[in-house]
Amino acid sequence: MIGPRLSLPHATMLAYLTTDAQVPAALLRKLLQEAADASFNAVTVDDQTSTNDTACLLASGASAAKLDSPRAARAFAAALNDVCQSLAYQIAADGEGATKVVTILVEGATSQEAARTIARSVANSPLVKTAMHGNDPNWGRVLCAAGMTDQPFDPAKAVLSLQDTLVFRHGQPVSFDAARVSQAMKAPEVRVRLNCRIGKGSATCWTCDLSREYITINADYHT
Amino acid sequence: MIGPRLSLPHATMLAYLTTDAQVPAALLRKLLQEAADASFNAVTVDDQTSTNDTACLLASGASAAKLDSPRAARAFAAALNDVCQSLAYQIAADGEGATKVVTILVEGATSQEAARTIARSVANSPLVKTAMHGNDPNWGRVLCAAGMTDQPFDPAKAVLSLQDTLVFRHGQPVSFDAARVSQAMKAPEVRVRLNCRIGKGSATCWTCDLSREYITINADYHT
Numbered sequence: 001m002i003g004p005r006l007s008l009p010h011a012t013m014l015a016y017l018t019t020d021a022q023v024p025a026a027l028l029r030k031l032l033q034e035a036a037d038a039s040f041n042a043v044t045v046d047d048q049t050s051t052n053d054t055a056c057l058l059a060s061g062a063s064a065a066k067l068d069s070p071r072a073a074r075a076f077a078a079a080l081n082d083v084c085q086s087l088a089y090q091i092a093a094d095g096e097g098a099t100k101v102v103t104i105l106v107e108g109a110t111s112q113e114a115a116r117t118i119a120r121s122v123a124n125s126p127l128v129k130t131a132m133h134g135n136d137p138n139w140g141r142v143l144c145a146a147g148m149t150d151q152p153f154d155p156a157k158a159v160l161s162l163q164d165t166l167v168f169r170h171g172q173p174v175s176f177d178a179a180r181v182s183q184a185m186k187a188p189e190v191r192v193r194l195n196c197r198i199g200k201g202s203a204t205c206w207t208c209d210l211s212r213e214y215i216t217i218n219a220d221y222h223t
Numbered sequence: 224m225i226g227p228r229l230s231l232p233h234a235t236m237l238a239y240l241t242t243d244a245q246v247p248a249a250l251l252r253k254l255l256q257e258a259a260d261a262s263f264n265a266v267t268v269d270d271q272t273s274t275n276d277t278a279c280l281l282a283s284g285a286s287a288a289k290l291d292s293p294r295a296a297r298a299f300a301a302a303l304n305d306v307c308q309s310l311a312y313q314i315a316a317d318g319e320g321a322t323k324v325v326t327i328l329v330e331g332a333t334s335q336e337a338a339r340t341i342a343r344s345v346a347n348s349p350l351v352k353t354a355m356h357g358n359d360p361n362w363g364r365v366l367c368a369a370g371m372t373d374q375p376f377d378p379a380k381a382v383l384s385l386q387d388t389l390v391f392r393h394g395q396p397v398s399f400d401a402a403r404v405s406q407a408m409k410a411p412e413v414r415v416r417l418n419c420r421i422g423k424g425s426a427t428c429w430t431c432d433l434s435r436e437y438i439t440i441n442a443d444y445h446t
Contacts, residue, residue, distance in 0.1 A: 046350065047349075051367070126437070133442040134441075138445075144272075210442075218349070219354070221357070221359070
C-alpha cells in the first residue's frame, strides 16, 4: 500500500464479484453499472462516500458458459442484480449502530432519476432515521424529506404506507392504529412505500436507523 | 390556524426583523435575500428544511431615516447582515443536542457558489459532526466531505486548519499536537478553515456537533 488514509475512518465499500461465465468485458461493465445503480448506489448509511468505494466484477470463463441468447443474458443480469442487492442490503443492516434496515420504495415519480433522488432524500434524513429508531410512524418526516428535493412532488397526491399500513393520502394522514404500526416497526426491516402518483418512475433505496450507537462509534473514535 | 402540521416536528425557523428606516420594498427584498444567503441559508443543524421556514423584514419608516446615499445603504446592509448572522449563529448553538457551534470557513474555491456547496457538505457530514462532538481533530473527515461535492476540489492543494492550528497541506497531514488541538476543540465554538487554493470564492457556514442527545430528542419524540 502507498498509504493514502483519507477515507480510512469511513465505511469504505469493497465489493468483489466473480463468475465463471464467458462474458465480454464491455457487456460485463454495462451489466455491473446497471446492477450497481440499483444496489450499491442505492444504499446509504450516512451518505458519506469514500475514495476507495469499489465494485469489481471478474469473469474467468472457466465454465465455458456463454451469454449467447437474450434469455441467457437476462438470466445472468437478474442473477447479478440479486447478488448485488443482497450485498447492498447487508451493508445497510451492518451500518454503524444500525438496529434495523429501512427499505424505501418510491413509485409514481416523474422518472427513475426523480424516484431515486426522492428515495435517497428520505433515506438520508436524520429525522426519518431517528423516527425509525424510535419506532415512530412519523409520516410527516417522510413526506417532508420527499418534498425537499429539486424533483417534482405533490403531498396532495402522494400515498404513503409504513409496514404495509396506509398512513397518508389526499394531503392528510388517514386514521390508523399508531400503536400497532409502532409495534410492527420493531421488526428487523421497516418498509416505507411512497407512491407519488405523478408519473411512472420507481426506485428502491436501503438505509438503516440512526441510533446513539452511531454517535458512540463515530465520536469516540480518534485518529 | 388552518392546521397544516407537515413540518411540526422540525426545527422550523421563523425570523422577524424590523427597522424604522424608510426603505422601498424592492430594495428591502434585495438586501434581505443577500443577508439571508449569508446567514439563515448558511446555517444547518440536520439539513432538514421546513415548509414554514420564514425570514420577514418590515420597515415602518417611523424614523423618517432614508437610505439616500450609497454610504447609508451600505451601513444599513451591514447592520442587517450582522443581525441575521447573529440570529443564524444562535440557531446553530441552539441545535438539537448541540454542545458547540462549528464554524466552517471555505476560501479559495472556484466561486462563491462552490465555496457554499463545499462548506455545506462539511457542515452536514455526520462524520465531521460526530468528530467535533468527540473533540477529534479528524482532518480526513473534513477533506472527504469537502471532496464529495460536484464542485472542483483538489486535496493536494487544500490547506486546512482546526481551531487556528494548521493540520493539513500539500496533500498530507502536517505534524501537530493532536492532544492540544483536541483540548482546544472543547470550546463553545470550533473553527474549521479550509483554503482550497484554486480560486477566489469564499463562504462561511455554521452548524453544531452531533450528539447522542440529538438521537434522544428525535427518536424518543412521538407524533
